Amino acid sequence: MARILIAEDDRISQKLAVRIVEEQGHVALVSPHGKHAYETLMHNDIDMLLTDIMMPEMDGQQLIKTLRGDQKFANLPIIIMSAVVGLNDISNLLKLGATFFLAKPLDREELLSYISRCLAEKDF
Numbered sequence: 385m386a387r388i389l390i391a392e393d394d395r396i397s398q399k400l401a402v403r404i405v406e407e408q409g410h411v412a413l414v415s416p417h418g419k420h421a422y423e424t425l426m427h428n429d430i431d432m433l434l435t436d437i438m439m440p441e442m443d444g445q446q447l448i449k450t451l452r453g454d455q456k457f458a459n460l461p462i463i464i465m466s467a468v469v470g471l472n473d474i475s476n477l478l479k480l481g482a483t484f485f486l487a488k489p490l491d492r493e494e495l496l497s498y499i500s501r502c503l504a505e506k507d508f
Contacts, residue, residue, distance in 0.1 A: 386410045386503050387428070391421035391435035391447065397465070397488060401434055404495050418442030422450055425457065432502050434495075437466040437477070445477065452481035461502035465490060 388405050392398040393416050405412040413430070415421035419441040421433065433451070437444035444464060451457040464477050467488035474485045484498045 386431040386499075386506065387413060388432045388434060388499070389413045389415060389421055389424055389428075389430045391415045391418055391433065391439065391444065392465070393417055393436065393439045397436065397490065400490055401465070401495070404490070404492055405434070405499065408496060408499060410499070416440075418444060418447035421447055425451070425460075430460070431506060432461045432463070432499065434463045434465060434499075437464060437473075438468060445480065448477065448480045448482055463495075463498050463502065465495075 388410050390398060390401045390412055392401060398414055402412040402414060413424060415424050417439040421435060422442065435444045435447060448462060451460060461483045462481065463484045463486060464482045465486040465488055477485060483502055486495060486498065
């Protein structure tokens with residue numbers, strides 16, 4: 385069972401992501417914005433991050449930059465979920481270190497597939 389942090393300020397998307405993560409038998413932890421997510425990651429053992437891009441305090445792009453700049457998080461799988469980005473934005477996020485990108489509204493099967501792929505190498 386993996387511990388997956390969901391950084392999302394929208395309550396509807398938050399609840400949907402939590403339900404999908406928990407359906408797969410994992411533990412979902414929720415952060416309302418990037419700064420809280422970063423602090424949660426610093427003080428907890430988290431196996432994967434699922435994050436929105438547009439959030440208050442620290443957006444998803446800043447969060448990825450900060451995490452990838454810390455050796456401790458070099459291999460942390462990061463799935464970006466967003467409704468407001470173009471192809472160039474997606475490309476830039478992947479270059480920054482995101483593992484996968486998911487368009488909102490979230491597609492259950494696509495998210496389940498990405499979670500499985502991110503966690504395939506870990507033993508739970």
